Amino acid sequence: MASRVTLEKTLHKAPAHATHLGRTPSGNVISVSVIVRRKNPLKLSELKGRRLSHAEFNAQYAANPADFENIRVFAKNHGLSVDEAASSLPRRTIVLKGTAEAMEQAFGVQLNSYEDTRHKKRFHAFEGTISVPEDHAPAIEAVLGLDSRPIATPHFRRRDDSADPDKRKKQQPTTPSLQPQPFSAVQVGQLYGFPTNLNGSGQTIGILELGGGYTDSDLQTYFQGVGLSTPNVTAVSVDGGSNSPGDPNGADGEVELDIEVAGSVANAANIAVYFAPNTDQGFIDAITTAVHDTTNKPSVLSISWGGPESAWSAASVTALDNACQSAGALGVTITVASGDSGSSDGTNGTVVDFPASSPHVLACGGTELFANGTSIAEEVVWDDQPQGGATGGGFSGSFAVPTWQASALPSGSSGRGVPDVSGDASPESGYNIIVDGQPQVVGGTSAVAPLYAGLIALANQQLASQNSPSAGFINPTLYENASAFNDITQGNNGAYSAGPGWDACTGLGSPKGAAIVTALAAVVATAASGS
Structure with a gap:
């Protein structure tokens, strides 16, 4: 069996403002987006202001089909399916689906369920890092979906309007007689x-x-x-x-x-x-x-x-x-x-x-x-x-x-x-x-x-x-x-x-x-x- 390696930058801390509810049920079906590396590095400054067509971009900076095939092999080896319709070489995204148990084994994590105490939303997450067999690691830039906490x-x-305008702490204009008023977006323009x-x-x-x-x-x-x-x-x-x-x-x-x-x-x-x-x-x-x-x-x-x-x-x-x-x-x-x-x-x-x-x-x-x-x-x-x-x-x-x-x-x-x-x-x-x-x-x-x-x-x-x-x-x-x-x-x-x-x-x-x-x-x- 191939040795496993930790993917860089994947450290996740325990969710804040959340109540731990226990392990995520093993049979829960989860979808993850695996972001794959570009064919070639992209630096905007090197384009010197030139805009690429989608065809040009796809030829140079999309994912390599060979890397997608590599992830398909990874998925098959770990009992995961590939959602081909949701996957995209230009987006460098290949979508995998499977049970929580299969995802844990595939990515070396332990999934736990939580409830966000502010928004009352339930989600799954993990602490620690993600690992994969070393044959598959070089192609992977990020794995998204193993942590579904609200992020934004x-x-x-x-x-x-219920507050006293005179008691609101706000930056005062230099001209005291000026009073703020709402506008339409047309007026702002x-x-x-x-x-x-x-x-x-x-x-x-x-x-x-x-x-x-x-x-x-x-x-x-x-x-x-x-x-x-x-x-x-x-x-x-x-x-x-x-x-x-x-x-x-x-x-x-x-x-x-x-x-x-x-x-x-x-x-x-x-x-x-x-x-x-x-x-x-x-x-x-x-x-x-x-x-x-x-x-x-x-x-x-x-x-x-x-x-x-x-x-x-x-x-x-x-x-x-x-x-x-x-x-x-x-x-x-x-x-x-x-x-x-x-x-x-x-x-x-x-x-x-x-x-x-x-x-x-x-x-x-x-x-x-x-x-x-x-x-x-x-x-x-x-x-x-x-x-x-x-x-x-x-x-x-x-x-x-x-x-x-x-x-x-x-x-x-x-x-x-x-x-x-x-x-x-x-x-x-x-x-x-x-x-x-x-x-x-x-x-x-x-x-x-x-x-x-x-x-x-x-x-x-x-x-x-x-x-x-x-x-x-x-x-x-x-x-x-x-x-x-x-x-x-x-x-x-x-x-x-x-x-x-x-x-x-x-x-x-x-x-x-x-x-x-x-x-x-x-x-x-x-x-x-x-x-």
Whole structure:
């Protein structure tokens, strides 16, 4: 019998906020996604801004069929079946199914059942590491699904109208007479100078959701209310996830916020909503499904879910970041909310939210916006703590400072800085939306990710009119065009304070929409021409 080896980065700690219920029943059927290595290493910088077609990507950077065959042999040897329909060489994902007992023997783990004490969700998990026979180990990058603990939370916050506004701890404007007020997403786009000659026509915005749902009637009511047509919205199931509305206190607020904000900014764009279970397996499978979706073809993907970077396994962090690298190579921009719990991200230290901390996504922080008619009167860091939340931000413990960010960060920064950009997120200056038939005012950095996704869809429409490829991985361009942002210099998110230039509260600042579109159009067109 071949000796077994431990897979790197697979150490899992016992679940926090969970009650141990005993061993997972041996006959329970479990599905795992085995992420297989690429044919060749992928480094976005070596592409020098070039976007790959799906055919080019698959030829160079998909999984090797021989590695899939290797995993099929592994599965057969351990009494597991291969779900070929759910497996994909471009996604580098081969899906195995079997009983808990067979999975334990195959991967050298002991599965236990738990109940999440906060959400009352039951799940299975393991402590320790994963091992496999040494003949199969080199092909495997990650094994997802042996731990099904909830990994992320939606980053939206409802305005608490029951609280006394004068007693809410929040960052005050320098002009005392200014009072925050909620806006429609259309008004926010106007305040930020989003181009009015573009509407996202010909583009698809992807939105990732790990729970909740939307109703057609809610969307029709909302868009009629802001004087726009209702976009074409398609629900895509990943790993059995589905559009499941009906809980007004659950994630419906996230789902409908995302659709209504993105659809207000880029009203003629199609919207594809990828629903997946709230696990690291579901999260990563949803990203790879969206990025390699040749039916809906999203050119930008908005993610408003995440969790403390420190709570993820190293293998899951690597696998998800690699999926985001694939997105960049294929010309898909990913926008991610930076979190709503300030510099601690709900922990006892200074922790950034993941996947916002991935160096291959656009991390979106939050501000509080004060308007004077149709213009911005003032903008400060969103900080309503301890009751109302604050923008996430700080420095990654998993990723080094990217080259494109190095000159913007404070001297001596050890990790990737979060966020990159920001926008209106305070519930006090939040977004008027419709959720489960009721009007609500909702904020959170969850609103900022779809806001930028809509803006990028406008940029991609402009690029398409120039016969240029989509914007793709835009971070280097944005850091070279800091003047395309409103610099936020007032406020803090706990451990970090805003100041001139990039900061760990609001990044480069809030958008000057037309200037960002112009900058992206110029850079992408130049790269496409090879000049």
